Amino acid sequence: MAAQVVTISSGKGGVGKTTSVANIAVALASRGQRVACIDGDIGLRNLDVVMGLENRIVYDLVDYVEGRCRLRQVMIRDKRLPELYLIPAAQTRDKTAVSPSDMVRLCDELRSEVDWILIDSPAGIERGFKNAVAPADRVLVVTNPDVSAVRDADRVIGILDAEEKGPASLVINRVNPSMVKRGDMLSVDDVLDLLAIDLIGIVPEDENVIVASNKGQPLALDPKSKAGQAFQNIARRLMGEDVPFLELETPGLFQRLLGRKQR
Amino acid sequence: MEDSPLVQIKGIRDGLLVTLGQAPWPDLLTALLARIERQPDFFRGAHLALDVGSCALHVQELAALRDQLSERGISLWAVLSESPLTETTAQNLGLATRLSKPRPPQVPETSEKIPAEAAKWVRGPLRSGTKIVHEGPVVVFGDVNPGAEIVAGGSIIIWGRLRGVVHAGAGGDESAIVCALELSPTQLRIAGEIAISPRKPAKNQPEVARLANGHLIAEPWQKQ
Numbered sequence: 001m002a003a004q005v006v007t008i009s010s011g012k013g014g015v016g017k018t019t020s021v022a023n024i025a026v027a028l029a030s031r032g033q034r035v036a037c038i039d040g041d042i043g044l045r046n047l048d049v050v051m052g053l054e055n056r057i058v059y060d061l062v063d064y065v066e067g068r069c070r071l072r073q074v075m076i077r078d079k080r081l082p083e084l085y086l087i088p089a090a091q092t093r094d095k096t097a098v099s100p101s102d103m104v105r106l107c108d109e110l111r112s113e114v115d116w117i118l119i120d121s122p123a124g125i126e127r128g129f130k131n132a133v134a135p136a137d138r139v140l141v142v143t144n145p146d147v148s149a150v151r152d153a154d155r156v157i158g159i160l161d162a163e164e165k166g167p168a169s170l171v172i173n174r175v176n177p178s179m180v181k182r183g184d185m186l187s188v189d190d191v192l193d194l195l196a197i198d199l200i201g202i203v204p205e206d207e208n209v210i211v212a213s214n215k216g217q218p219l220a221l222d223p224k225s226k227a228g229q230a231f232q233n234i235a236r237r238l239m240g241e242d243v244p245f246l247e248l249e250t251p252g253l254f255q256r257l258l259g260r261k262q263r
Numbered sequence: 264m265e266d267s268p269l270v271q272i273k274g275i276r277d278g279l280l281v282t283l284g285q286a287p288w289p290d291l292l293t294a295l296l297a298r299i300e301r302q303p304d305f306f307r308g309a310h311l312a313l314d315v316g317s318c319a320l321h322v323q324e325l326a327a328l329r330d331q332l333s334e335r336g337i338s339l340w341a342v343l344s345e346s347p348l349t350e351t352t353a354q355n356l357g358l359a360t361r362l363s364k365p366r367p368p369q370v371p372e373t374s375e376k377i378p379a380e381a382a383k384w385v386r387g388p389l390r391s392g393t394k395i396v397h398e399g400p401v402v403v404f405g406d407v408n409p410g411a412e413i414v415a416g417g418s419i420i421i422w423g424r425l426r427g428v429v430h431a432g433a434g435g436d437e438s439a440i441v442c443a444l445e446l447s448p449t450q451l452r453i454a455g456e457i458a459i460s461p462r463k464p465a466k467n468q469p470e471v472a473r474l475a476n477g478h479l480i481a482e483p484w485q486k487q
Contacts, residue, residue, distance in 0.1 A: 099334045125357070127333070134330070151391050151410050158390030162355030164322055194408060194426075196388055 003036075003111040006118050006238065007136035008171075009160075011152030013123030015144045016173040019209055021120040022050040023220040023228065027235035029084035030221065034114040036075060036085040038106070040132035041122040042097055045089035052216020053078065053086050062090035065102045071109050080221070085114070095127040100134030107135035116238075125159055133160065139168040140200060140234075145175055145186040154195055169200035171234065176205040177248040201234035203227050204248050269294040277362060278310030278340070288318055292328065299335055312341035312362060319346040325356055357392065387423050389413070398434070409449055415439070428452075437474050446470035446481055453479060 008021050018041075025037045039047035042062065048054040056076050059069040064087070078084035087106075090097065103119075110117050121132035133139060139160055143153035153170070160166040172191055179185035188202055206227035212219045219228035220235075226246065233243045269284040269291055283291045299306045311332065320342075329339045341359035344350055350360045383397040387405015393412070395401055400417035411427035413419055416434045418441065425443035430452040432439030437454045447460045451472055458472075458479040469484040 096336075100330045101334065130330070130333075147409075151408075154408050155391040155410060158355075158392055159357065161390075162322060162352075162357075163326055194406075196406070 003034075003107075003114045003117050004238075005107050005111075005135050005137045006116065007040075007121055007132050007139045008118060008142060009121040009129060009132065009139055009156055009168075010123065010142045010149070011125060011156040012143075012149045015142050015149050016203070016209075017123075017142050018047050018050050018120050019213060019218075020140070020142050020171055020173065020203075020231070020234075021047060021118050022213075022218045023231035024235050024238070025051075025084060025116075025118050026078075026081065026218040027220040027232045028116050028118075028238070029078070029081040030232075031235060031239070032083075033116055033239070034083040035116045035118065036087060036110055036114045037118040037120065038087045038103075039089035039120050040103075040128055041120060042089040042128065043091065043094045044122065045091050047120050048076075048086060048088045049216060050213045051078065051086055051218065053088075054216075057088045060088045060090040061106075062093050062097045064106065065098050071106075071113070075113075083114070095122070095131065098131050100131050103131045104135045125156065129156075133163065133165055136165055139165055140171050141168045141195075141197070142171045142173050143191065143195075144173055145180070145188070145191055147186070150186065150191055150194060157195060157197060167197055169198050170195060171201040171203065172199070173201075173203045174205045175202055175248065199245075200237050201230055202245055202248070203230040203234075204246070270298045272298075275312070275362065278312065279306075280312045280314065280362070282314040283316060283318070285316060288320065288324060291315070291318065296331065299332075299337070303335060307336040309337045311337050311339050312343065312359075313339060314343040315346075315349060317345045318349060320344070320349045320352055322352050322355060325349070325352050325358075329356065329358075354394065382417070383415075389427065391427075400439075407443075407448075418442075432474075440471055440473045442469065442471040442484060444469050446472060451479065451481075 008017050010017050021037055025035045029035045037047060039045050048057060053076050059074045063069045064074040074087050075085040107117055119132045122128035141153050141156055143149045157168050160168050172188055176185055180187045192199060204226050206225060208225055209219055209227055219225045220231040222228045230246055236243045269286055271282040273280045332339045341362060342349060342353040353360050381399035383401045385395055385401065385403045387403050389403060389407045389411040391408055391410025395413045398416040401413055401415040401419050403421045403423060406423040407421055407425045407427040409426045414430045414433045417436060418439045419429050419431045421443035424445040425448050427448060428450045429441055429448055431441045432454040435454050439453055441451055451458050453474050456474060456479045470481050471484050472479060472481040
């Protein structure tokens with residue numbers, strides 16, 4: 001079976017793209033899938049840190065594109081899961097070192113090796129974003145429930161439609177149920193209402209995400225973590241399972257949402 | 264090889280303007296890329312505007328061209344065309360469709376009646392970053408999200424929620440109106456007047472904004 005290429009994008013920086021990629025990758029791999037993640041953020045790489053693999057990098061994406069190594073050499077095997085690989089970005093170059101057709105070529109070569117290829121898109125809508133989106137079969141847009149992140153997500157969704165990469169699926173990250181309840185944060189409904197695309201995940205705010213990122217141990221492996229569970233659910237939905245959305249502390253709101261999805 | 268008559272190059276204030284002749288698109292593309300191959304250094308780093316004449320281009324063709332140019336170190340920023348399809352495509356890809364945008368004259372002119380059939384029909388949602396510019400009226404079926412912008416010579420009618428920026432009567436037509444099922448624009452302009460939404464949250468009912476004695480007013484829409 002040829003791999004599916006899934007690009008994770010957002011427009012705005014800092015909404016949790018890299019965290020999402022690392023956790024969804026780990027979640028897929030923990031379900032027996034063969035997964036490769038590609039860090040598309042050339043010059044500002046950090047997927048390796050979040051996955052705890054930074055000290056194993058020998059070759060990077062630009063080395064592969066410029067022909068200094070073979071595909072297998074650039075794929076770093078994860079230390080916990082046997083069929084999880086990372087293709088790191090170069091830290092010393094910039095986005096122009098890679099072109100959209102390079103990314104398509106890389107993914108075409110990778111497709112026979114794995115089941116899933118996850119690409120971590122850099123923030124912005126320029127070259128790096130175009131590189132990350134070029135090979136995608138499907139795009140997940142990550143946003144936070146705040147006005148500026150939603151506005152950027154809206155722009156990215158529009159661009160994806162124009163490039164015929166849509167419809168994108170939405171991950172709403174860092175939802176804080178008690179802030180929503182107080183009316184201090186956009187609700188999931190508010191966000192969906194504006195963006196009008198399919199929802200694939202709701203991830204609650206969780207301090208442990210930061211701790212886990214610093215340690216290089218994605219939370220999706222921790223069965224006690226709500227955020228980790230939410231990422232596991234995204235992985236299951238990607239695999240075609242019909243998984244109900246997690247109930248956060250304010251059931252009324254999310255039950256309404258569930259009712260809506262089941263329609 | 265002589266300079267192909269299909270590809271004309273001119274330096275302009277904003278970079279290079281390349282004008283393509285009349286030929287099928289694949290021929291034009293080949294001629295353009297061949298022209299660039301001959302002087303790659305001249306083109307590298309160029310800020311390029313492309314006039315494709317009446318050629319009708321789809322998203323894939325234009326996106327492929329942009330990527331091919333970008334691989335040669337050329338950034339395509341504008342596509343000029345007489346074809347509405349190409350213009351829409353270019354706008355969707357975030358490219359400019361004119362070289363420098365002259366500000367619409369702010370001095371109210373004698374309002375010219377624009378024929379109703381000149382209206383532009385747009386299917387929504389209009390997402391952040393989209394800009395619709397049209398000389399006549401504009402009708403949108405769907406929401407206009409924050410960050411989207413509509414500039415119309417005539418009235419603007421939105422069958423959906425208006426949360427972006429709209430400018431009706433941009434040519435000075437003070438009789439232009441803006442109406443929407445939910446009127447909560449980031450900013451609303453009619454002719455030379457500017458207003459921002461005073462209300463939050465918006466009234467959950469259709470409203471009409473118009474100019475009355477030089478003031479912008481919004482009122483609920485009711486059966487006349």
